[in-house]
Amino acid sequence: MLRTLYQYIAPQTLAWLIVALPLAGATINGFYSLVASRFHKHASHSFTSLIGCGLPVLSFVISLLIFVTLIGFSAGQDPTMITGPLFQWVVTGNLTIDLGLKFDQLSLVMVLIVTGVGSLIHIYSMGYMGHDEGYARYFSYLNLFLFFMLLLVLGDSLVLLFVGWEGVGLCSYLLIGFWFEDPTKAAAGKKAFIVNRIGDAGFLLGMFFIYATLSSHNLPPTEHQYNFFNFEVIKHHSAYLMPVATPICLLLFLGACGKSAQIPLYVWLPDAMAGPTPVSALIHAATMVTAGIYMIARLNFLYVLSPTAMQVVAWIGAITAIFAATIGLTQTDIKKVLAYSTISQLGYMFLALGVGAFSAAIFHLMTHAFFKALLFLGAGSVIHAMGGEQDIRNFGGLKEKMPITAWTFVIGAAAISGIFPFAGFFSKDAILWHTFHGGHISLWLIGFVGAGLTAFYMFRLVGMTFFGQPQMGRGEWQKVHESPPSMGFVLLFLGVLSVIGGWVGIPEAFGGGDHFHHWLSGVFGKMVVHEGMEEGHAAEIILTVVSLLWSLHFAILASVIYAQRREWPTKMAEKFQFLYKLIFNKYWIDELYDFIIVRPLVTLSEKVFWGVIDAKVIDQYGVHGAGRLMIFWNRCVTAVQTGVVQQYLLFFVIGVVLILWGFVF
């Protein structure tokens, strides 16, 4: 069947269509909304939905086709497809930039995630944004975002990646501020933009560095001569970059920190939750924020040249993971909890990258896209039902009213907590195991503790939202309703993915095929991933079981504490009778936990991490401090501009004297 299709249309053309379709959608809807607003008419929802959702779905279908095509290659071949330059973008004396797409195993995984999860969120938005006036504009931005994201993951050169990188930033900015009446939302958009620019500056400088290094050598002439930003070319000449690998990698990592919200540039992500919830799901959980992970995975050949940079990446990732998880413990805004959890999970991915487990990072990226999108959309469903309320202290008992949302949310929470057999179990376990196995015991310990915290705050969220007594007024309780089918369908679909999504990467220790790692081994090479895995099977199983119990126990603990131990179904109690009795009957254990673990953690989180480090150190001195310094200098500079022209002339004369002095003496 594919063969017949390819007789009519070349695979390369199809590949371009993946990128082009969302762009077309954005253009059509953009014009449509402009025209509609000019004539003061309401844009037709069905037309907008058809274009806005249909084209991304189509591009997902094409991605699947290409996936099937590439899988069809025989085992020995490296399934890579390069569409070749569509045209030469820039040609100067010593720099060429072509515009081309690159399909390999890595970018294909990313494309499937982006178009797949992206399409689902588009469909969900039909229900969620149904009452909004800027319906067409919203879809136009969303499609535009998809276009840039696809460009980012498919571009065959750093420049194209950077264009996509900036583009998604721009769309994120537009979408955060989508409801623009609110000044705090405007400020959030602005903050996101500025913090990201700091990261981008690092990224650009890294690119300059690569260029400066490569162009200073007289490289042997190839067909790609002067195409210095092409990944293939960089990879081919990576030996030249050896001496400067550390600065280059660190500069690029600064860019990744900005985009993927790592310490110290994470401050924008919690604020970015001001945007519509599907946007948070798509951009700030599933796709855009993972761009930094993708970039480092894409440039893995560069990072392995610099152990120092890898160390930095791993440590920043681990510290961010536990830091954000601790803050997540005490947040009361449902979306803020999820935001901090995203930061924390991204930290795990960087940890994996830093210890060289590139495929584990991408694996976690994929499962995270599933369950975090699910969690955000579930949260969106709750917010939708509660008429905009986001404080979890005012929720409670919602599972009665919205069962689909509740149970899919529980699945998502189980997945992120790493509970067997949900998706997150396998991916998080892969990260922790690789960390441990690589000999980074302290990093592993941080990750391990963080995993427990994750389970705790997620089930705290679940308990306070869906279980226990309703904490709202009777009138509001009456109005709570399950979300429309388009939203429910997406939740169910993502729920299924969050269960089975991890099964593609069941490690060999558990009798699985570890397909995911094999699939990516063409990009990352085999040595990093599979060295000495066989003899470690027993150790892997033990570690896995330990970390499973650790997370499970925190999950139950949190549910019990925060669901007020009342609504916990007896069925569950019977199943986990031992644990349940231990925690439920022996009340003093709760107290003990509360006293020894929970209280100190809460205090630490509230008083130290959130109150001091997050709000004071990073926000006050980091972000605002830099701002204040700038304002101070601004005062100085503008104070000199007094308006008296003779004073200007005096400075003029001083300048003349200085220049004369410089030249003549």
Add this chain to the structure above:
Amino acid sequence: MMITLTHYLILAAVLFCIGVFGVVVRRNILIIFMSIELMLSAVNLVFLSFSRYLGTQDGHVWVFMVLTVAAAEAAVGLGIIVALFRNKQTIYVDEVKELKG
């Protein structure tokens, strides 16, 4: 005593500096204006002395150009001063400072 090129240049430099000084310290726009003319005259002196010293005619030609330019500037400058006086009734340059910051 021989009057050499250096003497002329020093004279021109002194004239020029007097002009600069006048522009920077005097408040009256008309006097500032005359100081600028003084600076241009100093330039003319430099041109002429160099022209004489090098034995080429170019410098003489340039002096005429400079004179013309000075005249054009004077015309425009006086026009601006008149416009200013109509608006603000002042010819003191330090009173004109609404644009600042």
Add this chain to the structure above:
Amino acid sequence: MMQELLKIDWLVFLRQTLPLLLPLGGGGFLLLVGPFFKRSHRFNFIFSIAIALLALFFAWQEWLGATNQTVNLLLFDRFTYLFAILFLIALILTLLLSYSYLESFGLVRPEYYALLLFAVFGMMCMVAGHDLMVVFLGLEVMSVSVYVLAGFQRSNVLSVEAALKYFLVGAFASSFLLMGIAFIYGATGTTDLIVLHQKGLGMLAGETRVYALVGLSLLAVGLGFKIALVPFHFWAADVYHGAPVIVTTFMATAVKAAGFGAILRVVWALFQWEPLLFANMIWVASVLTMTIGNIAALTQKNLKRMLAYSSIAHAGYAILPLVAFSKQGASVTSSISFYMLAYILMTVGAFAVLIALSEKEEKCTIQDLSGLGTRKPFLAFSMTLFLLSLTGIPPTLGFFGKYYLFLQAVQAGYIWLAVIGVINSVISVYYYLGPVVAMYFSKETADQKVGPTYWSPQAVLVVIWFTFLGVSLFGLFPSNLLDLIQTSVSSWLVAGK
């Protein structure tokens, strides 16, 4: 001398100078005849547009067939015509912006058009002149015209103050420039740029060397003033702020581009005498200029003033590659020329949006923009694009321009200088974003809601569309443009050797 004059093919000479003569003759014609026509404003407008288009056409023709010929004191190579085209584009855009503005502000007088045309004639002389005196005369023709234009709104105190400040500082700087030329003449016996280029400092010793160095530094002062480098930048903010916004547009684009054209010529001829000293001076000036410009712009509420400081900062970016001039003159020159074109398009665009909003009074504060995203989506969107382009965010033209500038520094080993440039761009995000936030995220104030004014005259919209397409399309496909500019430059710097 007579022999030489007879040898010139006068018909060819006439054709070559047509792009210069047309604005000159057109301006003179307007002054003499313009007022006698009925409905003279419309006639003046159409006449000057026609003149500019005609000149543009001839400039393009001459660009195609340029032969690097020097005739008397003028140099007719592709570089000349490239800049002539830049000036004419800026002129046409300014003319289109002016018509409705002049009408609604009651400034209809034929001198306006004549002065614009004269100014463009002066600019062309600055770039075409291959003699320091011609460059100077061109500069004076341009400056004197612009002094008057800055004070064109005679009844407005701010406008007159701007004119006065511009005039005083300008005349002051001119005398320095002239003194510089005099000393160069004294040291070398010539003012011919090509001869000067071939001479070099090595031949000079003793006193003549001192004269030459004094001349160089005073020349640097005079030219640095024209493009508003620190510490000669103070006038720029006040003058741009006070002048009518159409004139500000012209000053920020064409006048600045002319300054850069002249600087490139002079740098080529003179500053290679002392490449190291020159590079040091350039980087100090560049870093100071961009930093002070950006920092001063941070808190500006008036967009005219903000863009004035931003234009100071951009001058800082634009001279940055000059540090590498002695190593890679051709690519440095083309990067600066490219940036000038990019800068003209995005700045004219940004000002055009402001002009589109100013019906009876200038609406240039950030507050005036609030809620524009809902009131006028296209204006808001294009303003956003121009501001993003000024910030240097891909895939806009501004990004490419800046990238190409910094690349020169990187290639010549000045990586840290590029780093400072990039840090400065990050600072500039803050103030470029202010208007965007106002347009999209704040509600319109009560008095903005009163009348749904559909002012935005057609000609202004044409300008916005043109610049919008230019900034976005050339941002996506800069290749051809880059080729064109590189060819223009190489016919001067590479073939000329």
